[in-house]
Amino acid sequence: MLCRNCKVGKMHSAYVQILRHIFTIYVGLYLWQHIFEGVLEPADVSAQWREGSQSTGKMHFSFITGPAVVPGYFSVEAEHVVLVLNGREEAKVAQAARWLLFAQTLLESRRIRHVAVVLLGSERCRNDWIRPFLSRNGGFVRLLFVTYDYPLANEEDIFQWPLGVATYRNFPVVEPNWAMLHNPRSYLCNFLGTIYKNSSRETLLEILKQDGLDKLCWIAAREQWQPQETNESFRNYQDALLQSDLTLCPVGINTECYRIYEACSYGSVPVVEDVMTPGDCGNSSVHHSAPLQLLKTMGAPFIFIKDWKELPSLLEEEKKKSLQEKIERRRKLIEWYRNFKAWMRQKFIHTLEKSFLPDDKG
Template sequence: MKIPKRKLFLLIIFAYVAFSLYAAYNVFFSNKVISRVHRVVKKETPFVADEWNPWEDEEVEYNSALNKKRKAFKQYMARIDRSKPKRYKVQIWGKAAIGLYLWEHILEGPLNPTDKVAQWREGELQSGKVDFSFYTGPAVVQGHVPLEMNSLVLVLNGREQQKVSYSTRWLEHVQALVQSNTVSHVAVVLLGNEQCNNDWIAPHLKRNGGFVDLLFLIYDSPWVNDKDVFQWPLGVATYREFPMIRPNAQLITSNRPYLCSFLGTVYKNSSREVLMNVLKQSGLDKECLTTAREKWVPQETTESLRRYQTALAQSELTLCPVGINTECYRIYEACSYGSVPVVEDVLTPGNCAAGPSSPLRLLKAAGAPFIFVSDWRELPAILERERGISQEQRVDRRRRLLEWYSGFRQQMKERFTEVIEENFFKTV
């Protein structure tokens, strides 16, 4: 049967419209979600045998060498860590005035508070591998010092019996600390007896069964062996508040009005009487500043200390006659002002060492640029030569003396520190 074209055309249009309406309905009104799943299929890789690497041996050698370098570097860094200087801690208890000379003049440490009459003063400094801490003053009493380390230096006075009794009590206190394992190492800086009678401390030395490892002893004691007993300088009279003098241009270059000076006690039938008579008989007392007193006075007044320091600063030479011992504070105080000490070089009675370098063997060994006399009758000739020295020569001599004294103190600082390090920490 033949379908008319018109009907066929209408049928096609009807089918198209119906399909369009159905499609529109599904797009805009149907809630059905059509999902598509995409499957990824991993292709199987056929087995391939390991390929030969022509550089394999070289890579192994390279990695081995690299590991060796890394190991060597770690060992090098470990050696650096081990070679770094270790710091050690030592505490100093100053129970004698010479402790101030040790701390301020030799070690050049600070003190707080700066008030000299303070009941408690303390300071810290580093010297070599050692961190030192220092405590001094009347308030520093047994059992009330903050002991934060196991190495201790005790500064004591053993010049007379009363001082010996006081020092012995401190030694007994420290001995108890050693016995309780609170303290492991002990050194003593001792102002010894002027006649070198120091037997009272001998039982406390480790070599005699005691606990004191090291002894730094003032005056020419026959005990000095530079192993466990070392000689120490007397220094300036800090107990009279003699200060630390800082050299300046005026101190070095000024014109000093006096050839020499001596302010001190003149004992009956002593060489000091001879000295004063020589000055008077030769008329040199007019060119030298002298003040004599008959009785020794332990403390200076502010005015007497000022006069004494002025005399040192205004004289070319400072006369240093012997007392009970040849070594005296005046020697070091003259050096502080660049005034050349004229030292009576004779042994005094007692048990101090007698040898070719005694007395004053420590200063002589250090090359002290002093003028030594065996008799004060040599003084007029010395002062006559002094008159002929030019100002330029005097200035140069002062400079050399001040440099020597500074170097001497530095030498003692290094020696003290090294002895402490070697004896306290040699097994650390």
Template structure:
């Protein structure tokens, strides 16, 4: 797996970003010649002034003078796979050792005036490693009953450390339940007398208030070893042989089934890379991951029907390869933010950051989308890929800035509550 460059906290972030060769297949001769320099920027000079200014302003605020201030040290305990998205894709940190099966992996990264350390792996067990930090971000999985039990043990452990004054500040990044049924963590929140000061939660939870509870992106499927991908010349400029792709599970009587029927009606399934199965399979093989990456790389569009939640890994994985997500903009069942109370739901976080996707309310709109796609000239597609890849890089950078700023604001006080 390839990893993002570790932020050093000194050079401007734009200068630190390198566009590496993407994982998953050998380089073509065109890529080898085009990527002679690791620092090649595929859209140098194409940045929009407004976007550049906004990002630079955010970074200037983040890197403001720290004269007379103490640097903040935060340790992240990665006890869910989404911790790797936070560490490698957002904070751009490295891990040692690089082997994903290692029992203990760790890394360090400096962002602004915050020094992050990260630990993950099966050997990271409550009570079996030394805690010599004041500030912790605990990354947990709360999707289902068994995961919640495991997550609760970690929260009780952290709570004990706070009560013993061995820990001052605690935040949680939580992979929430797809139906936004997360009441189990409520007693642990500071607002309810608990020890969790800040909660960053995945999916459109009605709890989100941008005060102490913030929305967090699902990101890519790091649990299936989806890598950090950086742009290459061919990713941007090559004609892609497939109009669209969908590789995934088709649940009975779901919108995914409707999508497959619509694709077949017009024969568009012959122009798209489609591979379906009836049952979800959590395990990824080297071959299946490569096929999936190739499908993203070789398709102009990636179809993103809702699963158990509208937000899915596929959206972010498509962005990684410059394949425009066509997203089903429909609320899924459960307790997530409803459009009556939350007009921008679902996918409030992505919409708020101007995600340049194609949103459809019904897959009956797809034939018209595909007809427009067939008529689009390559130069227009290249510009669209640049826009998508720029947005996704900016999305992660702004997330890094926001995450760090929130932690610095909350953790820099000595109030134990």
């Protein structure tokens, strides 16, 4: 039985609905399936309506997603609502605003009490459109969890949230096994992705071709980005992660990319190009750990490089590592990633409890 504000002594139980429209793409599914380790019914990803539920501590979470989840056309059954929204581009912002106006109507009619937002933000951190909705600016959104190095994140009401894996390409929840940890891997590194003109990715490819380094790594480059993968290309990508000791992560529009988290899932150490990209994200001269401030703060065991010219010497050192050294490194990476997701889950829940149940004395 679901209860909204059942009292047990001095403790309140909060029923929180997490609403994710299909156009919010992967951040919501990463939250539910990878961080909360929740399941959805039906399992069919093309279903019009999918939901799951989970109780933890003082809160009961109900997660709803699918094309049928449209503002005003379903019943909101909780006093506390978390909206998972897409603010990456202008067309998505308009859809996100519709959800926020719907939530405002529910608040004004006293059908709900609190609203938080998990936002897939702009890759250039240009999220000014949501600022008027925040409580701090006279709006009604009490908490904002936002992707990328958003400079307004303050750990009070605005929190940085991980980008996660590309669940819109059906990247799975990967369960580590003995073979993943212990088997020798066929390649020193991998890069399967799009090569943009005049980008550091072109430089990376040129360096890999020098001295035959591309023969040591699984390299599959394409000139145009593809939103969906074929079954074969997706299988190749997963195999490349599983069969490589290192995964090369050059910057795109933003330094943070799905590839980082997907490599962690398979115990392939991300080699991250540690440079700021153009836009309004955290300035590295002000925020010393930017970019990827969240991951660095959590002690991510990645390899950070400033220039791909460092790669040849890095691969030379990689050749010298024993299998036992690589096994231990994989174990630490997989353990760190598991702990990172658990920590994000606990932080999310604790932040909601603190904001939504301020009178709870425990």
